[in-house]
Amino acid sequence: MVTYIIRRLIWAVVMLTIVSIITFGIFFLVPRLAGATSESLAARYVGRTASAEQVKIAADKLGFNDPLIVQYGRFAKGIVAGADYDYGPGVEHCPAPCFGYSFLTRLPVWPDLMDRLPVTLSLAIGAAVIWVIAGVATGVLSALRRGSLFDRAAMGVALAGVSLPIFFTGIVSLVVFSYGTPFRITAPGGSFTPFDENPAMWAYNLILPWITLAFLYAAGYARLTRAGMLETMNEDYIRTARAKGLSERRVVVKHGLRGALTPILTIFGLDLGLLLGGAVLTESTYSLPGMGKYAIDAITNQDLPKVMGVTLVAAFFVVFANLIVDLLYAVVDPRVRLG
Amino acid sequence: MSFLELKDLRIHFPTDDGLVKSVDGLSFSLERGRTLGIVGESGSGKSVTSLGILGLHKGGRARISGEIWLDGEELVGASQEHVRGLRGKKMAMIFQDPLSAMHPFYTVGEQIIEAYRIHNDVSKKVARKHAVDMLGRVGIPQPERRVDSYPHEFSGGMRQRAMIAMALSCDPELLIADEPTTALDVTVQAQILDLMRDLQRDFNAALIVITHDLGVVAELSDDILVMYGGKCVEYGTSEDIFERPEHPYTWGLLGSMPRLDREPTERLLPIKGSPPSLINVPSGCAFHPRCAFEERTAGRAKTEVPELLETEGGHLVRCHLTRERRRAIWENEIKPNLEAS
Amino acid sequence: MNEEPLLSVQGLEKHFPVTKGLLKRQVGAVRAVDGISFDVMKGETLGLVGESGCGKTTTGRLITRLIEPTGGTIVFEGNDISHMSQGRLRPLRRDVQMIFQDPYSSLNPRHTVGAIVGAPFRIQGIKTEQGTKKAVQEILELVGLNPEHYNRYPHEFSGGQRQRIGIARTLALKPKLIIADEPVSALDVSIQAQVVNLLEDLQSELDLTYVVIAHDLSVVRHISDRVAVMYLGKIVEIADRKGLYEAPMHPYTNALLSAVPIPDPKRRKERDRIRLQGDVPSPLNPPPACRFHTRCWKAQDICRQVEPPLLTLAPGHQAACHFPENAPSGSAAAAPQEPAAAPAD
Numbered sequence A: 001m002v003t004y005i006i007r008r009l010i011w012a013v014v015m016l017t018i019v020s021i022i023t024f025g026i027f028f029l030v031p032r033l034a035g036a037t038s039e040s041l042a043a044r045y046v047g048r049t050a051s052a053e054q055v056k057i058a059a060d061k062l063g064f065n066d067p068l069i070v071q072y073g074r075f076a077k078g079i080v081a082g083a084d085y086d087y088g089p090g091v092e093h094c095p096a097p098c099f100g101y102s103f104l105t106r107l108p109v110w111p112d113l114m115d116r117l118p119v120t121l122s123l124a125i126g127a128a129v130i131w132v133i134a135g136v137a138t139g140v141l142s143a144l145r146r147g148s149l150f151d152r153a154a155m156g157v158a159l160a161g162v163s164l165p166i167f168f169t170g171i172v173s174l175v176v177f178s179y180g181t182p183f184r185i186t187a188p189g190g191s192f193t194p195f196d197e198n199p200a201m202w203a204y205n206l207i208l209p210w211i212t213l214a215f216l217y218a219a220g221y222a223r224l225t226r227a228g229m230l231e232t233m234n235e236d237y238i239r240t241a242r243a244k245g246l247s248e249r250r251v252v253v254k255h256g257l258r259g260a261l262t263p264i265l266t267i268f269g270l271d272l273g274l275l276l277g278g279a280v281l282t283e284s285t286y287s288l289p290g291m292g293k294y295a296i297d298a299i300t301n302q303d304l305p306k307v308m309g310v311t312l313v314a315a316f317f318v319v320f321a322n323l324i325v326d327l328l329y330a331v332v333d334p335r336v337r338l339g
Numbered sequence B: 001m002s003f004l005e006l007k008d009l010r011i012h013f014p015t016d017d018g019l020v021k022s023v024d025g026l027s028f029s030l031e032r033g034r035t036l037g038i039v040g041e042s043g044s045g046k047s048v049t050s051l052g053i054l055g056l057h058k059g060g061r062a063r064i065s066g067e068i069w070l071d072g073e074e075l076v077g078a079s080q081e082h083v084r085g086l087r088g089k090k091m092a093m094i095f096q097d098p099l100s101a102m103h104p105f106y107t108v109g110e111q112i113i114e115a116y117r118i119h120n121d122v123s124k125k126v127a128r129k130h131a132v133d134m135l136g137r138v139g140i141p142q143p144e145r146r147v148d149s150y151p152h153e154f155s156g157g158m159r160q161r162a163m164i165a166m167a168l169s170c171d172p173e174l175l176i177a178d179e180p181t182t183a184l185d186v187t188v189q190a191q192i193l194d195l196m197r198d199l200q201r202d203f204n205a206a207l208i209v210i211t212h213d214l215g216v217v218a219e220l221s222d223d224i225l226v227m228y229g230g231k232c233v234e235y236g237t238s239e240d241i242f243e244r245p246e247h248p249y250t251w252g253l254l255g256s257m258p259r260l261d262r263e264p265t266e267r268l269l270p271i272k273g274s275p276p277s278l279i280n281v282p283s284g285c286a287f288h289p290r291c292a293f294e295e296r297t298a299g300r301a302k303t304e305v306p307e308l309l310e311t312e313g314g315h316l317v318r319c320h321l322t323r324e325r326r327r328a329i330w331e332n333e334i335k336p337n338l339e340a341s
Numbered sequence C: 001m002n003e004e005p006l007l008s009v010q011g012l013e014k015h016f017p018v019t020k021g022l023l024k025r026q027v028g029a030v031r032a033v034d035g036i037s038f039d040v041m042k043g044e045t046l047g048l049v050g051e052s053g054c055g056k057t058t059t060g061r062l063i064t065r066l067i068e069p070t071g072g073t074i075v076f077e078g079n080d081i082s083h084m085s086q087g088r089l090r091p092l093r094r095d096v097q098m099i100f101q102d103p104y105s106s107l108n109p110r111h112t113v114g115a116i117v118g119a120p121f122r123i124q125g126i127k128t129e130q131g132t133k134k135a136v137q138e139i140l141e142l143v144g145l146n147p148e149h150y151n152r153y154p155h156e157f158s159g160g161q162r163q164r165i166g167i168a169r170t171l172a173l174k175p176k177l178i179i180a181d182e183p184v185s186a187l188d189v190s191i192q193a194q195v196v197n198l199l200e201d202l203q204s205e206l207d208l209t210y211v212v213i214a215h216d217l218s219v220v221r222h223i224s225d226r227v228a229v230m231y232l233g234k235i236v237e238i239a240d241r242k243g244l245y246e247a248p249m250h251p252y253t254n255a256l257l258s259a260v261p262i263p264d265p266k267r268r269k270e271r272d273r274i275r276l277q278g279d280v281p282s283p284l285n286p287p288p289a290c291r292f293h294t295r296c297w298k299a300q301d302i303c304r305q306v307e308p309p310l311l312t313l314a315p316g317h318q319a320a321c322h323f324p325e326n327a328p329s330g331s332a333a334a335a336p337q338e339p340a341a342a343p344a345d
């Protein structure tokens, strides 16, 4: 088991390195393919008023003319030790971990991201709790009452949930639940209260985004759980469990659900990982100041260092979530530990 | 009344193609300490019968009628909750494929402990000790260590031993083994058969062994019930069935089987055709389309369902042929062909 | 007696590599078949018995050259086919056919019986469409199916009938050698007997040679002329039927025979049984020297150190054991082998 964990950890580090190289490579190549030169890139650092000479110096000093690998090395070193961006007229310091420095806002990217992170974390984790509970419970009940009215209704709703785009459900729920309708439960977006400041307000402000997001995912989880349960409840070991005289509830939860859990866990890891990188649509629909919103704003302003920073952090979450899932897998399915 | 008694048990499944009459009027009785072997071809209703006794069809689509009496209690009409309380404690079951019949995610010990603790109010520690004892009893080496293994870490034979330990953990009075050795290699099968024989003596349970292998029944059973198309066609002691069988289907089974204990015969004597559909069961005697002696019943076999009648001392046969004719056929036409020419 | 064997196998080996990790580093090998030798004469039936995982199916697949051997030679009708290319194997594909265990999964459910049985004709381009139909119907009749079944699909047939379709397919090209891998073990007893009889009838009618793979010792005795017993990738004993079943020499063969349940309630008390302990060890890591020593009640030190060679201990009867049972007294091998005589690997 210990070697399994170590192996997985090493693998995660390798993955992260590869992902960062690829991300860096893309952000290095794409602008150049679009016709940008070292100078035009450097121009954004020194400001529009700078002379061509100044720009050239900045490009040199910032190392835009170095080979890709050297630039990557400098970037990687920045993450560990911090970096100084010398663009000629001045030097901007970016403390470790330096995930880039935005010359548009004249701020390092990392602290910005750390400001946004609690919002995204709150949104993603809160929604995840809701969708896992709701989705799995609905799936189990549907499977046990296959063909019943409940099953058909639940699966109908689930189908809608999977197919409807989030801005649609988001806007519909915004309209229904806020803007002064009788169902009003929350203020229409835009505000986030940190959990440690006021937990009640925190939840109150997030409840709508949570539900919108959870609805989308719960639908998929309900279908997945239902299919998994239908399969496991036909397994021989379920018959054995019944033959032992276990109550039906215990048979379903301890033996059936446990068997059906593995595929759900896999999908959950992927979903949560992606979501932690920023629930772009939900955050923009509700104007929540999370990482998704940050990414969108950065793209709109063509603020490359920010886009790259947020991409890297998102990638980190995906790798991290997968690592957790792999470890959980070994806990859930003892057969994995051998592999 | 006997310890276990089935009276006219019927288990039918409504399906899109029609009503599947898996078990159709089955009656037998069994005492504590005795072993009943149930043999029959695939689909003859053996497993459905055993699951029916344990009440495992309830809540499904099955239509069940008739009576099952276990130690003076009727089970078909009893509440699900009541039957559940008996399962595992009073009656237990061993399944065919021990790999798929054990939960892959729990240790062997956890599964035995669970079975023990539902019916016995004891601490985990006591239950664990009991699990270790049971594993030791069924011949698993180093049970203190192996109790924490997962099923996939066991070999096939060890898994079946663990299944047996689990079934016996609450000291059941009725044990049903459905094809307990079919998935195992011969040398391992021999070990398990020995084990079951010894345990049955120690536990003094009533044992039902379900199999399609006549060798396995002969090794274990006191009495044998031959099933065909959801019905009992012949019932008797194992001597009755192997030495003076009277039903044409039983003859067919004996003739189909190459045997190591006899000189090899020139040819096997198979039964023609294939097992009947349980939806459109052949009219009259369900075996008539395959029976070599059907013409000798003057057409009755095609129209009239034969009854299960006693021929002698508890030996029951379901066939229109008279007792004398059956005996004559066995002595003159069948038996000589079974021994080497 | 000196005629050429139809099939001759010498030192045949198949090792499946076991890999581990990302880089697929080879960490070992499953020695599924590990140096076996035997001959099959024209018109005879060789039975191959042994417990699960001992390499029976792998042997069958090697002989039909569905897989390539790791070592050793396979000679069919005087030609070495051990490493022949797929192209040059084509004529062999007609002469050597395989019948599979599972009559359900080995037939394509979307093809009619006519298409399945006629496929070999079409692939080899031998007959016209009309000729194919006629030929197929003749074969169907030969295996006891109704020629009118030509246009039906496999799911409309029972297990025994499906196995007949499988057999019909192998017969289409008039093969010389048929490898039947557990041809009856998925079938009911009454149906098993039908198929066993059919195989025997076909053999005498068409002059076929069989290698029948099975774990059921009674079935193997019934249809074989000679029988080879395998244990963990090795042949431990090979003899004619009578010799093997009446005077088995290898302890494993004795144990196997003794383990078969006898359908005679009177005899169950009388038999003195040999009961092996434990299960078959893993072929990934077989015990050294004599592979049976972990379960053998006769094992001595020499068994753990020196691999016993397969020796002829009686006419037509070979066994690989240092202390064989039932060996004719005075025969050279009745005494334990000298270590020097048997190089261990």
Ligand SMILES: Nc1ncnc2c1ncn2[C@@H]1O[C@H](COP(=O)(O)OP(=O)(O)OP(=O)(O)O)[C@@H](O)[C@H]1O
Residues within 6 Å of the ligand: B013, B015, B020, B021, B022, B040, B041, B042, B043, B044, B045, B046, B047, B048, B049, B212, B278
């Ligand atoms: N839930 C069900 N719904 C419909 N038909 C069923 C159901 N369970 C069993 N059957 C049918 O009942 C018949 C008897 O099945 P059963 O499993 O008892 O056979 P068996 O004698 O145990 O055969 P085998 O030797 O193959 O295990 C079969 O034809 C089967 O298809």
Ligand SMILES: Nc1ncnc2c1ncn2[C@@H]1O[C@H](COP(=O)(O)OP(=O)(O)OP(=O)(O)O)[C@@H](O)[C@H]1O
Residues within 6 Å of the ligand: C016, C017, C030, C031, C032, C050, C051, C052, C053, C054, C055, C056, C057, C058, C059, C215, C283
């Ligand atoms: N393609 C393969 N890759 C790796 N190992 C294999 C492969 N095919 C077979 N083996 C292994 O080789 C050994 C022999 O397998 P084989 O199928 O020949 O056994 P068998 O005697 O036919 O057994 P059974 O009676 O269960 O059919 C087994 O341990 C099996 O796991």
Ligand code: SF4
Residues within 6 Å of the ligand: B247, B248, B249, B285, B286, B287, B288, B289, B291, B292, B293, B294, B297, B301, B306, B318, B319, B320, B321
């Ligand atoms: S009743 Fe007739 S058909 Fe049925 S078993 Fe007896 S002889 Fe055969």
Ligand code: SF4
Residues within 6 Å of the ligand: C250, C251, C252, C290, C291, C292, C293, C294, C296, C297, C298, C299, C300, C303, C308, C320, C321, C322, C323, C324
């Ligand atoms: S060589 Fe030794 S261990 Fe092997 S079978 Fe013979 S007696 Fe047993």
Ligand SMILES: [Mg+2]
Residues within 6 Å of the ligand: B046, B047, B048, B178
């Ligand atoms: Mg069954």
Ligand SMILES: [Mg+2]
Residues within 6 Å of the ligand: C056, C057, C058, C181
């Ligand atoms: Mg095989």
